[in-house]
Amino acid sequence: MQLDFGKNYFDLFGLAPSFQLDTPALEQHYREIQLQVHPDKFVHAADADRRLSMQWATYVNEAYQALKHPLSRARYLLQINGVDTEEERNTAMPAEFLMQQMQWREAIGEAETASDIDALERLAANLRAESRGLQARLADALDVDKDYTAAAGSVRMMKFLEKLGEEINRVLDTLET
Amino acid sequence: MALLQIAEPGMGANPHQHRLAVGIDLGTTNSLVATVRSGLSVVLNDEAGRALLPSVVRYVAEGAHEVGYPAQALQSKDPHNTVVSVKRFMGRGLKDIANAGETPYRFVDALGMVQLRTVAGVKSPVEISAEILRELRGRAEQALDGDLVGAVITVPAYFDDAQRQATKDAARLAGLNILRLLNEPTAAAVAYGLDNGSEGVFAVYDLGGGTFDISILRLQRGVFEVLATNGDSALGGDDFDQRIFCWILEQAKLPPLGPHDSRLLLTKAREAKEALTEHPQANITAMLTSGAALDLTLDGKIFAEITQGLVNKTLQPTRKALRDAGLSVEDVKGVVMVGGATRMPHIQRAVAEFFHTEPLNNLDPDKVVALGAAIQANVLAGNRGGDDWLLLDVIPLSLGIETMGGLVEKIVPRNSTIPVGRAQEFTTFKDGQTAMGFHVVQGERELVSDCRSLARFELRGIPPMVAGAARIRVTFQVDADGLLNVMAREKSTGTETSVVVKPSYGLSDDEVTAMLQDSQNHAHDDMTARALRENLVEAERLLEATLSALAEDGEQLLTPEERAAIDAHIEALRGVLPRNDAQEIRQAMDALNRETEFFAARRMDANVRNVLTGHRLTELEEN
Numbered sequence: 001m002q003l004d005f006g007k008n009y010f011d012l013f014g015l016a017p018s019f020q021l022d023t024p025a026l027e028q029h030y031r032e033i034q035l036q037v038h039p040d041k042f043v044h045a046a047d048a049d050r051r052l053s054m055q056w057a058t059y060v061n062e063a064y065q066a067l068k069h070p071l072s073r074a075r076y077l078l079q080i081n082g083v084d085t086e087e088e089r090n091t092a093m094p095a096e097f098l099m100q101q102m103q104w105r106e107a108i109g110e111a112e113t114a115s116d117i118d119a120l121e122r123l124a125a126n127l128r129a130e131s132r133g134l135q136a137r138l139a140d141a142l143d144v145d146k147d148y149t150a151a152a153g154s155v156r157m158m159k160f161l162e163k164l165g166e167e168i169n170r171v172l173d174t175l176e177t
Numbered sequence: 178m179a180l181l182q183i184a185e186p187g188m189g190a191n192p193h194q195h196r197l198a199v200g201i202d203l204g205t206t207n208s209l210v211a212t213v214r215s216g217l218s219v220v221l222n223d224e225a226g227r228a229l230l231p232s233v234v235r236y237v238a239e240g241a242h243e244v245g246y247p248a249q250a251l252q253s254k255d256p257h258n259t260v261v262s263v264k265r266f267m268g269r270g271l272k273d274i275a276n277a278g279e280t281p282y283r284f285v286d287a288l289g290m291v292q293l294r295t296v297a298g299v300k301s302p303v304e305i306s307a308e309i310l311r312e313l314r315g316r317a318e319q320a321l322d323g324d325l326v327g328a329v330i331t332v333p334a335y336f337d338d339a340q341r342q343a344t345k346d347a348a349r350l351a352g353l354n355i356l357r358l359l360n361e362p363t364a365a366a367v368a369y370g371l372d373n374g375s376e377g378v379f380a381v382y383d384l385g386g387g388t389f390d391i392s393i394l395r396l397q398r399g400v401f402e403v404l405a406t407n408g409d410s411a412l413g414g415d416d417f418d419q420r421i422f423c424w425i426l427e428q429a430k431l432p433p434l435g436p437h438d439s440r441l442l443l444t445k446a447r448e449a450k451e452a453l454t455e456h457p458q459a460n461i462t463a464m465l466t467s468g469a470a471l472d473l474t475l476d477g478k479i480f481a482e483i484t485q486g487l488v489n490k491t492l493q494p495t496r497k498a499l500r501d502a503g504l505s506v507e508d509v510k511g512v513v514m515v516g517g518a519t520r521m522p523h524i525q526r527a528v529a530e531f532f533h534t535e536p537l538n539n540l541d542p543d544k545v546v547a548l549g550a551a552i553q554a555n556v557l558a559g560n561r562g563g564d565d566w567l568l569l570d571v572i573p574l575s576l577g578i579e580t581m582g583g584l585v586e587k588i589v590p591r592n593s594t595i596p597v598g599r600a601q602e603f604t605t606f607k608d609g610q611t612a613m614g615f616h617v618v619q620g621e622r623e624l625v626s627d628c629r630s631l632a633r634f635e636l637r638g639i640p641p642m643v644a645g646a647a648r649i650r651v652t653f654q655v656d657a658d659g660l661l662n663v664m665a666r667e668k669s670t671g672t673e674t675s676v677v678v679k680p681s682y683g684l685s686d687d688e689v690t691a692m693l694q695d696s697q698n699h700a701h702d703d704m705t706a707r708a709l710r711e712n713l714v715e716a717e718r719l720l721e722a723t724l725s726a727l728a729e730d731g732e733q734l735l736t737p738e739e740r741a742a743i744d745a746h747i748e749a750l751r752g753v754l755p756r757n758d759a760q761e762i763r764q765a766m767d768a769l770n771r772e773t774e775f776f777a778a779r780r781m782d783a784n785v786r787n788v789l790t791g792h793r794l795t796e797l798e799e800n
Contacts, residue, residue: 014789031400035567036784039657043356043557045722048774052781054656058598169500176493
């Protein structure tokens with residue numbers, strides 16, 4: 001590949017690098033680019049075209065996935081600004097947040113024991129609201145204040161919330177089986 | 178430069194000629210073939226006017242066999258040699274097959290995939306499936322009066338890599354050029370969506386003879402984007418027959434039955450199930466080999482009761498798929514029903530209740546998959562009408578690598594849009610370790626033993642270092658057919674190894690070639706002549722593709738020198754064609770391919786750039 005405009009994912013889709021994103025534009029540009037590069041368009045092409053098509057379509061999918069989800073988009077914005085989110089190592093969290101985490105975990109555990117699907121779905125809804133709050137903070141930190149340290153902290157918190165969401169889904173899966 | 182081109186007689190160089198392509202629904206119970214004719218997708222019938230080909234193969238002595246209705250008619254008489262529902266065995270070991278003891282087959286537990294002992298010898302599910310595909314290929318070539326350019330073959334969305342690879346091997350064995358493996362629900366969505374011009378989120382509920390799939394798709398401006406898929410590759414209409422069969426045994430207090438009686442009662446069970454679609458009750462009468470007569474009545478209510486568990490088993494994956502898509506029932510605009518088993522009234526009711534909407538049934542649930550596959554085949558073959566829409570599908574099950582302690586490190590999560598590539602770094606466990614073994618698995622569980630093993634391979638020649646110092650990058654690449662390729666690379670030395678994942682279950686190219694040579698139908702087929710024919714066709718295609726690329730973009734993207742170099746290779750390839758030497762043609766093709774590589778890259782860049790420039794212009798105009 002020799003794409004210069006592909007040096008970052010935002011350029012690829014012709015979008016400004018910001019956390020607040022014109023999602024319909026992202027989706028539309030994604031589809032239009034895939035219409036150009038997808039392997040289905042190159043079934044009868046020469047080997048070189050087929051290989052390139054797969055590389056391109058793979059790259060476009062990767063870029064789209066990274067920008068589509070708020071957590072990965074924030075992580076990517078920090079990455080292109082040279083900031084490591086230290087999700088594996090940095091576990092320092094505000095005490096209040098950690099307290100809340102424990103309460104969430106307990107609530108999930110109780111709902112599991114009681115096989116209470118409704119309670120789990122309420123928890124999932126609360127979690128989504130919490131996550132929206134973090135997204136608003138991320139938008140401020142990344143797009144307005146350029147406070148990347150604060151943003152990295154929010155990313156780490158969001159990662160926690162994502163794990164909680166996965167845990168709720170896992171319990172829902174087992175309860176429904 | 179603009180010389181008129183004249184094709185040699187019989188070379189068929191007209192680029193706008195309609196290319197014959199088909200869609201094949203290789204089903205558990207029935208198979209179909211369809212094509213697009215005069216812009217309409219139609220199922221091709223057999224000489225007796227029947228659309229369905231029962232997926233039944235009967236082997237008779239001396240290596241002969243029959244496929245479809247004649248085989249089905251004799252399944253009770255000759256149960257050992259008559260294979261039904263072979264799709265259930267594709268890419269499966271003996272331990273994976275539920276109710277293996279209740280089937281009349283003589284299984285041979287071969288490495289990887291189970292095999293069946295018949296009067297014509299031991300047959301693999303791949304060979305048996307190839308017989309069905311060959312029959313459909315023959316039907317299509319006769320109906321369309323020509324050779325097929327290729328076929329799209331459908332697979333259950335929930336098929337894993339081994340099952341997909343087995344399907345692809347069967348197609349190759351049947352002499353079919355596979356344009357794409359397409360997920361059945363996606364094919365149905367294409368047939369449905371294009372017919373109805375729909376937009377929005379749809380669910381495709383696909384209960385076939387032996388597999389269940391649920392897919393959640395978004396249809397928007399000609400793009401079919403699969404958001405999530407789930408299912409059960411061992412649950413289908415057959416299981417409903419099995420429940421009725423058990424009910425019969427219970428009601429009539431029958432002792433364990435021999436293969437003839439088992440087959441007979443399973444057939445009666447299926448007939449009763451089908452009768453209950455139209456009638457409130459069904460009579461089940463049979464004469465057993467012991468002379469005992471059977472006379473029972475099954476009504477819809479009892480049928481619904483004894484199969485309630487199976488219906489619920491389809492709703493669990495449905496919930497999971499919705500959850501993975503991040504959607505709820507209210508977001509789903511319509512539910513497309515696919516597969517003959519969805520005709521059962523209590524399935525219709527359960528789905529309507531779950532989604533709070535009446536399911537869509539305006540396309541024949543037996544035909545809709547084949548019709549959609551034909552539409553996609555037509556587009557992939559390069560016939561008109563394909564420029565404005567696209568399928569974006571996903572992998573159904575996560576792919577990963579075994580790590581210490583028998584745990585799975587997921588590399589590509591399920592429901593990733595394909596093609597997808599992911600890389601992960603691993604390191605050595607011991608000082609001085611020079612080789613590393615990789616075990617590739619597929620599935621959602623955390624323990625390797627709960628996932629499907631796809632392949633094992635080794636990376637050797639790692640320079641001796643202290644434990645944890647080596648950096649080994651493992652790259653997974655899943656192509657547009659949903660098939661996986663894995664590569665491992667040690668970063669400091671560049672030591673590299675790669676596998677197309679198939680050793681555990683798939684066939685090697687040599688095995689396929691050997692099978693092709695063995696196969697009776699191809700005994701007369703000279704392999705050299707075949708290779709030449711294939712290379713000639715491919716060379717034509719390459720010339721055509723290159724010339725059209727040059728016509729479109731040669732002027733803008735190439736210097737006169739670059740253009741001259743490519744033209745020289747085109748002439749060289751044209752020059753060797755009349756010599757009819759497969760190898761020479763291959764070499765000239767490879768040389769042309771190499772010469773045009775940078776041109777291809779520039780074109781791809783230019784295309785993407787044009788999309789974006791188009792936007793900037795419209796956005797400027799709007800402002």
